[in-house]
Amino acid sequence: MFRTGRHRPAPDGGFDRRLIAPMVLGSVLNPINSSMIAVALVPVGAAFGAPPAETAWLVTALYLATAVGQPVIGRLVDTYGPRRLYLTGTALVGTAGLLGALAPSLGLLIAARVLLGLGTSAAYPAAMHLTRSEAERTGQSSPTGVLTVLAVANQTVAVVGPTLGGLLIGMGGWRTVFAVNVPLSLACLVLGTVRLPVAEGRHGRPGRLGRPGRSGRSGRSEPTGSPAGTGSPDGTGRSDRLDHAGIALFAVLLLALMLFLMKPDPARWYLPLLAALAAAGFAVRERRARTPFIDLRALAGNRPLIATYLRQLLGCTAIYAFLYGYTQWLEEGRGLSATATGLVLLPLSLTALTVAGATGRRPAVRGKLLVGSGCQVAACAALLLVHAASPGVLLVAVGVLAGVSQGLIGLGTQTALYHQADQAAIASAAGLLRTFMYLGAMAASAATAAFFPHGATTGGLHHLALFMLGGAALLFLLTLPDRSLSRLGTPPQQG
Missing domain, CATH: 1.20.1250.20 (MFS general substrate transporter like domains)
Structure with missing residues (x-):
């Protein structure tokens, strides 16, 4: 090599x-x-x-x-x-x-x-x-x-x-x-x-990105077929061909969608239409391309992995909406300096790191996601109690709840992906997990801009909190009935 x-x-x-x-x-x-x-x-x-x-x-x-x-x-x-x-x-x-x-x-x-x-x-x-x-x-x-x-x-x-x-x-x-x-x-x-x-x-x-690989005696995953956007189905195994058309359509889809979400207006009706056309073209292109940018066929065959990507999107949307929206409100609505705002958010950081360190070696994926999404619901609900004269202890407590959710949700989705994706394509799967994280961050940025059109007011923060609360509740409801998460990381039973 x-x-x-x-x-x-x-x-x-x-x-x-x-x-x-x-x-x-x-x-x-x-x-x-x-x-x-x-x-x-x-x-x-x-x-x-x-x-x-x-x-x-x-x-x-x-x-x-x-x-x-x-x-x-x-x-x-x-x-x-x-x-x-x-x-x-x-x-x-x-x-x-x-x-x-x-x-x-x-x-x-x-x-x-x-x-x-x-x-x-x-x-x-x-x-x-x-x-x-x-x-x-x-x-x-x-x-x-x-x-x-x-x-x-x-x-x-x-x-x-x-x-x-x-x-x-x-x-x-x-x-x-x-x-x-x-x-x-x-x-x-x-x-x-x-x-x-x-x-x-x-x-x-x-x-393939969407199919769990086979493990040999050495514990390494063996290839199961052509890759998900990283190889070639022609048997040569070469991966030096980029799907330029797929990349362009994916970029147009994201750009058109974000331009509309940043400033929703009926007069800009052409943007969601362009996003829909780009999405349809992307789906057709990726199903026909010999070396697709994202192998949609392989991805569609692994529903647990799709659920993990959806959890990543929902969790990161609320996490980043809190990060951007609450931070701006502390500076404008509460009147804190940038340095003081950073110090108020320091307990959030310490809590997230403490939780991640304490639970990182435990394989309980479902437990992490349930507790994390539950704390996220509580943090979003607590934002509805915040106002310009709120005591500092409340501002810090809201951040602590958000820190618990951030530490657990991140660990839970990454651990789930590790067990659900083909180990031979783990880097591609992890990269796409990051893409869904970025999509959640972009959705959070759009929501922040929509609810703070003229500044980070307390009313805007409360509307943003309701938006976040809906996503956190969906994350909890998506995790609660999924019993397959309880089996991730546990050794298989012998017959």
Whole structure:
């Protein structure tokens, strides 16, 4: 798999731990940029005289770019190897950070967020590719410790992002949340150049995204057929053909839908029509393409996995609506500074990390999702009690409830996906799980813009809370009757 170069296998024959630093640092670039911007929306709007409906595009632009870019760059990683894409992506992050730090207008700031979305899409699939390659090199199953480190690192920076962003803004203004990407990018470039292997692209045949793989005696999943958007059904196993038409239709679908949701108006009737046409064209294209962008046939054959993607969408919609909406309200409706807002949200971060650490090794997927969605319902209901004169203890308590739900729902969906998806295509399945996370974040951004058309008022927060409450209740009702979740992670019974 690896050509002779800078990379030297670990002396003990195990996973090369020198790869962990660039893998972790690169993969956290997306969640840290996703969450830090929450406390910068109000000062950015004040700087450019833009209402929340316009500054919300700083959130939407990154997620729109990443939702499309993640699976596309994942394909490129398989074709050209992780090193090249990792270095290119992290260099783009630094360029975007510099552009955002110097941007003279909101339009250029949004462009910088698009570049950030594309640049931060490279490191996670590169990390998954490296993990899989190391597993093949050592002849062992993928090291759960390394995967856990990646998951915890991403969740950690996501929940501490608002606090970090508030501290940066307090020290140097809102432009520092963009400028911080420059040193992070340089660190990734140095670590990537020194430690990442010079590797050839993978041209093997991973399994289908929607079908559980077969495990041999070694515990590794064996391929079950042509891949889900990452391989070729012609028997060659080559994966270097991109479904450009499918990618374009997927991008048009998301863009048209978000343009309408950001500003619903009967006069813009053509946008939902365009989204519907793009969705129909995408479905037809993906069913006929030899190397589809997303293999809809394979995905349709795995209903438990579809349910997991739906849970991810519902859970992340409420989580990010809370993150963006509650944060803006604390600054505008409650009158707190960006630094004080970050400190108020700090218990949310600590609670999410504590819950994740305490329950991470337990296989109770259904229990995590039920308790997590129940706490999410409680957090959304508690928002209806919040007003401009609410005591600080109530503001913190609402965040603690949201932290419990965030820690449990994230763990539950990831664990469910690990057991439901074909292990030979686990990276593709995980990438699509992230896409549904981004879709939820975009829906949350659209909802925030819709309920805060002229500022983050208390009335707007309560309407947003009702919207979140509906999604959290659906998540609970989708999980409650699903007994199959109770069997995930348990050893099969012998006959």
